[in-house]
Amino acid sequence: MNRPIRVLVAKVGLDGHDRGAKVIATSLRDAGMEVIYTGLRQTPDMVVNTALQEDVDAIGVSILSGAHMTVFPKIMALLKEKGMNDVLVTGGGIIPEEDMKQLNELGVGQLFAPGTTTTEIAQYIKDWVIVNRSF
Numbered sequence: 001m002n003r004p005i006r007v008l009v010a011k012v013g014l015d016g017h018d019r020g021a022k023v024i025a026t027s028l029r030d031a032g033m034e035v036i037y038t039g040l041r042q043t044p045d046m047v048v049n050t051a052l053q054e055d056v057d058a059i060g061v062s063i064l065s066g067a068h069m070t071v072f073p074k075i076m077a078l079l080k081e082k083g084m085n086d087v088l089v090t091g092g093g094i095i096p097e098e099d100m101k102q103l104n105e106l107g108v109g110q111l112f113a114p115g116t117t118t119t120e121i122a123q124y125i126k127d128w129v130i131v132n133r134s135f
Contacts, residue, residue, distance in 0.1 A: 021062035027118035044074040061091035
């Protein structure tokens with residue numbers, strides 16, 4: 001790999017709690033990745049446009065608001081619309097297991113519940129990028 005893995009960490013919607021997203025962003029940076037953090041109150045359109053502009057390998061969405069069944073499908077649809085089929089969409093927060101399964105079926109990658117180690121998240125992203133992205 002000639003360049004660091006580029007990850008966009010996004011907070012979508014009205015959820016104003018970003019401590020977890022900042023912890024993840026810092027830990028991914030510490031793991032050698034280049035991280036772009038969107039800040040609070042992003043729309044799916046803003047996230048996908050930033051992902052396109054920044055040429056990211058992965059998008060990590062932190063969501064605690066309960067809007068995951070709206071946000072993730074919208075991001076997936078926008079990525080498909082823009083031909084960005086080789087970008088990992090992953091994330092975490094308060095997402096019921098049944099909803100995680102449905103989102104995985106839509107093409108969303110592994111979703112992480114509270115308590116997951118940052119090492120596990122970083123390793124998942126690294127492994128996915130090695131298998132699915134060509135540099």
